[in-house]
Amino acid sequence: MANESLTSLLVPHLQLLATLRSTGNVTRTAEVLGVPQPTVSRRLAALGQALGAPLTVPDGRGVRLTRAAELLADAAERALPLVDAGVRLAREEIEPASGRVVLGFLHLLGRTLVPELLRTYPAPSRFTLIQGSLQEMVDRLVSGELDLALLAPVPADDRLETVVLDEQPIRLSVPAGHRLAGRRGVRMKELADEPFVLLEPGYGLRRITDDLCAAAGFTPKVAFEGQESDTVRGLVGAGLGVALLPRFEPGAPAGVAEVPLLPPVSRTIGLAWRAGEPLPPAVVAFRDHVLQGQP
DSSP states (O other): OHHHHHHHHHGGGHHHHHHHHHHOOHHHHHHHHTSOHHHHHHHHHHHHHHHTSOSEEEETTEEEEOHHHHHHHHHHHHHHHHHHHHHHHHHHHHOGGGOEEEEEEEGGGGTTHHHHHHHTOOSOOEEEEEEEOHHHHHHHHHHTSOSEEEESSOOOOTTEEEEEEEEEEEEEEEETTSTTTTOSOEEGGGGTTSEEEEEOTTSHHHHHHHHHHHHTTOOOEEEEEESSHHHHHHHHHTTSOBEEEEOOSSSOOTTEEEEEEEEEEEEEEEEEEETTOOOOHHHHHHHHHHHTTOO
C-alpha cells in the first residue's frame, strides 16, 4: 500500500523531480514549471513523507537530490518521454492535421534529398528539421528526440528499424592541379602519403575514410578536420589536402577534381526510426512517403 501511495503521488510530479535535478534550485524549478515556489515545496514535502525520507539536502545556495530521490528522478526521466509520446499519439488520433514530424538528417543530405522529399509531400504536417553527425542523429533518434532520421551509411543497430533508400558513390576529391586529378581511378594505397581533410569523428564519412585507409594498411595523415562536407571540399579546393566525399552534383566545383576509387566505393543512404514503438499518424504518413517505391 505504501508503494501505491508513493506512485500515486509521484506520477503527477514526474517533471518536478526531473527539473529539480537539472536546476538544483527550488525557486528556479518553480519558474521553469510555472507554479508558485510554495507549491513546489509542498509537493516535495509530500513526496518525502510518502517515501519516508527527505528528497533534498542543502547544497550551497541550492539543493541537491538525495540518493533515493536520484533513483526516483531516474525513473521520472525514463517515463516522461513515454508519457509525452502517448499524449502526442492521442492528440494526433483526434486531430490528424495537428501532426508534427521531427526529422533528423546529415548535413550533406540537406542539399537536395531533404528539400525534394518535403517538396513532394502533400500532407499539411509541420516539420522540425535537425542536422548533425551520424552518431548524433542515432543518439537523438534512440533517445526519442527525433521521429525519423535520414542516415548514411545505414547503421546496424538493433534499437532501430532501417530501410536502405539509395547507394551514393564516393569519390576522391583532390585539388584541380593535383598529380592524381587526371586519373581514371585511384587505389587507396596510393594515398598513404597524402594529407587528408576529414570530417570529425562521429561522422559517417569519417568512419568510411578511416576504414578504407586501415584496409589499405595506413592511418590517414590529418591536415584538417571539419563538421560539414562543404567546408571539407572547400579546403580541398584550396590545396590543403585530399578527401573522400560523395560525388558532387551536377559536377565538381571549381578548384576540385573528383577521381573514382578502385575498386568503386559507395555508401548507403537510409531512413531509420525506433524499433518496436508506435509512431504518430503524421510520422507514419511521412515515412510511407519517403519509402514509396522502395523494395
